[in-house]
Amino acid sequence: MSTYTDSIEKLINRLIKLPGIGRRSAERIVGYILGAPKEEVKALAGAMYNIKENTSFCRICNNLSEQELCRICSDNQRQKDTVCIVEKPSDVAAVEKAGNFRGVYHVLMGSISPLEGKGPGDLRIDSLMQRIKQNNIKEIIIATDADTEGETTALYLTKLIKPSGVKLTRIGVGIPMGSSLEYADATTLSKSLESRREI
């Protein structure tokens, strides 16, 4: 028999399904909710449900959007001739935080992963090729992850896009800013040497 009430146990069991939330964190959140004004809890619960109701994907780039086109695709200031290919919508957010990219995106919705049974057909590659054909694109930057799946996807896309003659680049791999050479793994270090630039 638990000391918590049924409704509290139910909430704890739902909260621990969230990423990064264990039983202890769930209990702390329950404590917070019990002490918070009812309006605040209602707003939080509502906000959770709202994103499921209101969020869909951009018709052009597959980024998260509440309209047909996402904020980036519908922004006239962005350079539509430079397309950055990423795996997931959260990668768009990461590149945007970096703040120096002024082009647009194409979200693949995953990466090629034979282990998870995901092949090129499961990714949004057809619509990418359409964009390349129909629009006057100057440069495509492949910004898939630097792991096996990301590299495989980058290789696949390179073979596919190269014949179109569009300038194709891959994001730089190397030592992270602020980190010491000493602690870098061998693969990163070797990649970092390969991608050295003249100064």
Added chain:
Amino acid sequence: MSTYTDSIEKLINRLIKLPGIGRRSAERIVGYILGAPKEEVKALAGAMYNIKENTSFCRICNNLSEQELCRICSDNQRQKDTVCIVEKPSDVAAVEKAGNFRGVYHVLMGSISPLEGKGPGDLRIDSLMQRIKQNNIKEIIIATDADTEGETTALYLTKLIKPSGVKLTRIGVGIPMGSSLEYADATTLSKSLESRREI
């Protein structure tokens, strides 16, 4: 301009108010929610709101309860003549987890804290004294925290209850199980020596 949609930003801003949730954790939770089935999100949001609707406090001990009496007070197997005094409902859960206490509780709903402007009048002490007067109580265990506020509260309660002649005890303070003497702070160590037992 954020890269997230309005409804996602709203949810992130609500999530980071929860204890232990920062911006990065909130973003991960949003990602999970976007990928989860709509029914699951609906259930989570509902469970959150439900605990506010359904949870009140036990008429006898102030523990969290969905009925007039909490599970412990309405359990005939519990020894009603042994009362453990704690500060908050979550302390009841902590003692219950320990698993060896078979008595009942009295939740004070706080502790005496002059810094926060909380005096004895803000705690559920009147109803505690009523319980002592009206029921045949054999032992009262004061299990308030081992910090300044908890010790002050324990001292106050001791002075108040002692004249009634009921057996009064305070939980043991000492080295936590599994931890090394070397790392214990001086106060804990001195308290631990004071509370030594013959073996």
